Amino acid sequence: MKPGSIAIVGAAETTELGKIPGMSQTQLHADAALNALDDCGIKMVDVDGIATAGESPINLAHYLGIVPTWVDGTGVGGCSFMLHVRHAAAAIAEGLCSTVLITHGESGRSGVGRGGFGGGSASLAAQFESPYGPMGPPSMFTIPVLRYMKDFGLTVEQLALIAVIQREWAALNPRSSYKEPLTVDDVLNERMIAYPFTKLMCCLVTDGGGALILTSAERAADFPTKPVYLLGTGESVETPMVSQMDDFTSSRAFRVASRKAFAESGVHHSDVDHLMIYDAFAHLPIYGLEDLGFCERGEAGAFIGERHTAIGGKLPVNTNGGGLSYMHSGMYGMYALQESVRQLRGTAAAQIEGAKISVAHGVGGMFAASGTIVMSNEKP
């Protein structure tokens, strides 16, 4: 940030202060946010960046109706908002977003709709989804797929094939959790978890971790490793409630994040040598291929069927075996990035010959959040 380049233009507190038993904690955020918009004469639709602490920025973006291209949920206690201001300044200066909303709301005295102990059941998801018996990602992340299958004619065999092809990749990787070959029938005959998903269409549950170190391209020359340069990045969130996704056949968060990343990078889809799409469940690569723009709507099932994402295909996808066969500890995005780095260093177990550009695309929650990173081993 250049000094004097970023300004605070709107500021307001909640309508009342003191004792506010008539508002939940989330609504205190919203009340302050609406007042700040009024203060500077803009609408929520003008806001494209959101930062908050003590409340999920996903919850808040959905509650307020914001489509963000920048999201910060840094929570380090009472000074979180100073960090948000600093991060927002960097983001605006970098063009990641243009107008940031930073909110605070806390029902510290009345304790209305507070998270944490005994407060979980007051969230919108707890009120309007939990009573209907969802049991975590396997029975929630999967809910949209029947709509996709009906609208685009995707078959359950095409869905199963995704697990089969990823197992083929995993077989090349000594660190994969599962390497034995699979057939479509093997996948379909496995135990049903949440129709139409059998166990082999759901990610593994394993232990593990990963870490990355970043520095400037200038300093990278001083390191012994082959640098992987960032070309473009994108992020967004949609809703913490899968039932409230705009369209069950497409993820808005995927579209917003990836568009931003591709635009920043200047990379064309046909230039991409390697792609990682976070595959918590077998339908994720379908949504990813289409929402990132590699396939037209409704065509990803056939694209995978033609083995374009498989070994020897024109767009190798999830070359480590993915969350379905490599590993999945819970927040798999780190492993997608690790595989992109290995491919661009030329050290992957299933190395793509001459890979220069890799895209790693991640999901958070159940289509709730998304991040896309475009990388290269060559400086543009």
Add this chain to the structure above:
Amino acid sequence: MADRTKIPRPRPTPETQHFWDGTREGRLLIQACNDCGHVYFPPRPFCPSCSSRNVDVLEASGDATLYSYVINHRPHPGFDGPYAIAVVTLAEGPRMMTNIVNCDQTPDALQLDMPLKVTFERLTDDITLPYFEPVGDAS
């Protein structure tokens, strides 16, 4: 046998209380914006489309269609399994998660876009949940 006391209990907030008061009286309440006309759910005291605080509560017809679902096969103490977790589209536009009751919990019985009607089940003195059931003589 399902133990209905094991169904997670919603805890209303001031912004959602009207919804739970409505279901207790057998009414499905959603909201509409007086400025832009947007009809929305879940509840909040301002319009998520245009940020206006000028919004009203309105009673939905209770008509809906089946948008998507899964049939959960893992055991849940509150349900006789396997059971469908569904999302329906209300005639007025908003979507909500629900269970499809008075209907076999099978892919054959649960056809996307089938017409549904709201029905209510009292869970506690405070909480009555809206469910949906097939219209007409479906199983």
